[in-house]
Amino acid sequence: MSSTTIHPENDMAPAASGGLADPAIDVPRGLKGVIAAETALGDVRGREGFYHYRQYSAVELAEHRRLDEVWHLFVEGDLPDAQQLATFRSRIAEVRATPLPASVVGALPTIAAAKGAGPLDGLRTAVSLLAAAEGFAPVLDLDTHTIVAQGLRIVASMPVLAAALYRAEHGLDVIEPDRSLDWATDYLRMITGATPPEAHARAVERYLVTTIDHGFNASTFTARVIASTGADLGAAITGAIGALSGPLHGGAPSRALDTLDAIGSVDRIDDWVRPRVESGEKMMGFGHAVYRTQDPRSELMHRTAVELGGDLVDFAEVVERRVVEILAELKPGRELYANVEFYAGVVMELAGLPREMFTPTFATSRAIGWVAHVVEQVHAGKIIRPSARYVGPPAPAPLP
Amino acid sequence: MSSTTIHPENDMAPAASGGLADPAIDVPRGLKGVIAAETALGDVRGREGFYHYRQYSAVELAEHRRLDEVWHLFVEGDLPDAQQLATFRSRIAEVRATPLPASVVGALPTIAAAKGAGPLDGLRTAVSLLAAAEGFAPVLDLDTHTIVAQGLRIVASMPVLAAALYRAEHGLDVIEPDRSLDWATDYLRMITGATPPEAHARAVERYLVTTIDHGFNASTFTARVIASTGADLGAAITGAIGALSGPLHGGAPSRALDTLDAIGSVDRIDDWVRPRVESGEKMMGFGHAVYRTQDPRSELMHRTAVELGGDLVDFAEVVERRVVEILAELKPGRELYANVEFYAGVVMELAGLPREMFTPTFATSRAIGWVAHVVEQVHAGKIIRPSARYVGPPAPAPLP
Numbered sequence: 178m179s180s181t182t183i184h185p186e187n188d189m190a191p192a193a194s195g196g197l198a199d200p201a202i203d204v205p206r207g208l209k210g211v212i213a214a215e216t217a218l219g220d221v222r223g224r225e226g227f228y229h230y231r232q233y234s235a236v237e238l239a240e241h242r243r244l245d246e247v248w249h250l251f252v253e254g255d256l257p258d259a260q261q262l263a264t265f266r267s268r269i270a271e272v273r274a275t276p277l278p279a280s281v282v283g284a285l286p287t288i289a290a291a292k293g294a295g296p297l298d299g300l301r302t303a304v305s306l307l308a309a310a311e312g313f314a315p316v317l318d319l320d321t322h323t324i325v326a327q328g329l330r331i332v333a334s335m336p337v338l339a340a341a342l343y344r345a346e347h348g349l350d351v352i353e354p355d356r357s358l359d360w361a362t363d364y365l366r367m368i369t370g371a372t373p374p375e376a377h378a379r380a381v382e383r384y385l386v387t388t389i390d391h392g393f394n395a396s397t398f399t400a401r402v403i404a405s406t407g408a409d410l411g412a413a414i415t416g417a418i419g420a421l422s423g424p425l426h427g428g429a430p431s432r433a434l435d436t437l438d439a440i441g442s443v444d445r446i447d448d449w450v451r452p453r454v455e456s457g458e459k460m461m462g463f464g465h466a467v468y469r470t471q472d473p474r475s476e477l478m479h480r481t482a483v484e485l486g487g488d489l490v491d492f493a494e495v496v497e498r499r500v501v502e503i504l505a506e507l508k509p510g511r512e513l514y515a516n517v518e519f520y521a522g523v524v525m526e527l528a529g530l531p532r533e534m535f536t537p538t539f540a541t542s543r544a545i546g547w548v549a550h551v552v553e554q555v556h557a558g559k560i561i562r563p564s565a566r567y568v569g570p571p572a573p574a575p576l577p
Numbered sequence: 578m579s580s581t582t583i584h585p586e587n588d589m590a591p592a593a594s595g596g597l598a599d600p601a602i603d604v605p606r607g608l609k610g611v612i613a614a615e616t617a618l619g620d621v622r623g624r625e626g627f628y629h630y631r632q633y634s635a636v637e638l639a640e641h642r643r644l645d646e647v648w649h650l651f652v653e654g655d656l657p658d659a660q661q662l663a664t665f666r667s668r669i670a671e672v673r674a675t676p677l678p679a680s681v682v683g684a685l686p687t688i689a690a691a692k693g694a695g696p697l698d699g700l701r702t703a704v705s706l707l708a709a710a711e712g713f714a715p716v717l718d719l720d721t722h723t724i725v726a727q728g729l730r731i732v733a734s735m736p737v738l739a740a741a742l743y744r745a746e747h748g749l750d751v752i753e754p755d756r757s758l759d760w761a762t763d764y765l766r767m768i769t770g771a772t773p774p775e776a777h778a779r780a781v782e783r784y785l786v787t788t789i790d791h792g793f794n795a796s797t798f799t800a801r802v803i804a805s806t807g808a809d810l811g812a813a814i815t816g817a818i819g820a821l822s823g824p825l826h827g828g829a830p831s832r833a834l835d836t837l838d839a840i841g842s843v844d845r846i847d848d849w850v851r852p853r854v855e856s857g858e859k860m861m862g863f864g865h866a867v868y869r870t871q872d873p874r875s876e877l878m879h880r881t882a883v884e885l886g887g888d889l890v891d892f893a894e895v896v897e898r899r900v901v902e903i904l905a906e907l908k909p910g911r912e913l914y915a916n917v918e919f920y921a922g923v924v925m926e927l928a929g930l931p932r933e934m935f936t937p938t939f940a941t942s943r944a945i946g947w948v949a950h951v952v953e954q955v956h957a958g959k960i961i962r963p964s965a966r967y968v969g970p971p972a973p974a975p976l977p
């Protein structure tokens with residue numbers, strides 16, 4: 178175009194109060210409702226209790242399609258036919274079978290040992306290192322084909338990294354991926370050391386499909402902001418993991434289980450729940466800002482838990498019913514139901530996932546969504562950079 | 578408040594097309610001009626060629642105040658008096674003298690070796706690891722005092738990490754920080770191995786002060802988005818480093834120097850520049866989207882380069898004048914001047930900084946701004962999460 182250069186903050190947005198040509202546009206706090214991007218990847222329709230990946234119901238996909246089929250839907254834009262699926266599976270298997278760089282493998286014990294703060298910290302560092310070790314160039318300099326290939330590498334590596342960090346942290350031998358196994362089966366195997374029952378793998382797979390994308394959440398937005406600067410895919414995913422680690426975003430699916438543990442038995446539900454609700458305490462696993470119906474993810478996880486069966490499920494169902502009743506009585510009109518955290522926690526517990534792995538597991542599937550959003554953002558081709566309003570003392574003041 | 582819980586995406590923004598109560602708010606692409614936050618930290622007034630930190634001219638601060646005074650301005654809200662400065666210096670010295678965690682030190686050679694893609698990749702991984710090793714908790718759970726203390730730790734550590742990564746990458750012994758030295762002096766010493774001349778340290782210090790903050794740039798916005806989820810400070814700064822690594826944001830101050838090298842001599846300026854401008858090629862180091870005047874940072878870096886003196890400065894001045902003339906002739910009305918990249922590169926070169934360290938040096942000072950913005954964001958207390966408009970095929974479609 179012109180003879181000007183892209184250089185530090187060349188493209189910086191005019192400040193709001195600087196008397197520049199561009200007006201300051203006032204919007205709700207937190208950019209709530211502000212359209213920051215267009216996407217063909219999916220949407221959430223809260224009033225209908227419905228969300229979708231491209232044109233398909235996410236819940237239907239989770240019930241009737243395999244994870245790699247849905248992954249293909251995000252990467253290629255549609256569900257694969259038999260031939261496309263075979264090709265995609267073989268491509269993924271090859272990526273998974275490509276050993277991690279020796280530098281990453283060597284650093285995993287150190288990264289695992291440093292994992293002192295949050296369950297996603299280790300994954301954040303490991304993904305950052307992996308992208309650097311593999312020499313990911315800025316997306317600005319890459320064609321879509323290359324970004325997609327890098328995305329497959331990152332997504333395929335994240336379960337391997339998460340499992341390895343878990344094993345390393347607990348002083349266990351790291352287990353190599355087995356390219357002949359599907360994601361969920363191999364993931365559970367790499368964590369626990371044993372090939373899981375088919376039912377466990379399928380339950381976790383459903384959870385993974387369910388959590389690939391969910392509207393324009395904060396981690397997805399973070400990935401798009403970073404990618405919009407032209408930075409490399411590793412920078413975008415590292416930032417997204419960081420955003421997901423925020424308690425206001427990624428939450429902690431293990432907390433609802435902790436609540437079940439604390440209640441302990443059916444006869445203690447009321448005594449445990451009532452005083453807490455009356456004193457305004459939060460009930461982990463209940464309520465959602467968007468869904469005014471049952472959370473469609475929660476319903477699917479509930480069904481999945483029931484299929485797995487067992488005392489924990491029976492107990493969880495009793496607790497759910499009673500808590501919803503108590504909430505309806507004490508918080509009338511709020512329409513508070515179990516959210517995805519409640520039965521997702523039950524499912525993962527029954528499937529043998531350690532609780533500390535619930536959030537990293539969430540990150541591994543959400544990465545499919547992040548990468549797809551990065552690819553979309555690169556095509557959108559415009560840096561995302563709003564303005565701020567200066568509200569400090571008038572400048573310039575003379576130096577004291 | 579209520580009995581609902583903070584849980585995964587509880588707070589997720591309604592999707593734009595979902596028929597929810599909140600309207601979809603259309604704004605310019607890339608959120609240009611949209612007010613995403615209020616800040617008392619500073620502003621850019623592009624038409625006036627002016628930017629400020631709190632109420633003070635950033636350029637005046639860079640010329641007349643020390644880096645730690647301006648750091649204090651960002652942390653505490655005002656410039657320190659003599660007593661406050663002594664206290665702050667001693668506090669910083671103590672933080673700097675606190676050894677890095679052994680796990681971080683041990684991982685630096687690996688991180689440095691993996692630094693294959695961009696100059697900020699190593700710093701991104703090292704900061705992520707440092708925050709985890711020090712057990713930074715989510716900002717949501719911390720008081721301001723603790724976040725500020727963590728911010729001092731990260732900011733004080735970044736020059737040490739950047740220098741150590743450089744030394745490790747080049748097979749050189751890592752040099753420990755010397756708490757008796759100021760930031761710029763010690764930074765140059767930790768990189769080059771020799772205590773720099775006072776003039777070099779002061780020139781780099783001016784650059785550092787100049788680059789602490791500059792309006793609501795993409796990395797600052799990224800730090801605020803991540804912090805708004807309640808994530809830990811390490812997540813926010815790691816994400817910000819990632820955004821800064823984007824070619825559309827952080828740029829590469831060494832590129833303008835590469836141009837000077839390519840031109841080589843005064844008699845070759847026209848032959849080198851004219852055909853490139855005429856063919857629409859970018860001239861590294863010239864032009865700015867906001868400033869319609871001289872870039873105030875560029876003017877200060879120009880004066881600083883002249884004070885250092887030497888053939889490179891003389892040559893750069895001739896090139897600058899001639900390029901501006903050629904641009905005025907071939908791109909009339911565009912008002913293209915040298916930007917900050919041009920003379921900042923000259924200053925850092927003269928001060929003995931290796932070119933590959935220009936961008937990491939930028940990141941170390943900008944981190945002061947990032948941390949201050951995170952603290953502001955925590956006080957703002959609202960997750961930043963806009964919406965997207967779904968533009969794919971209508972859903973739900975039946976599964977094929």
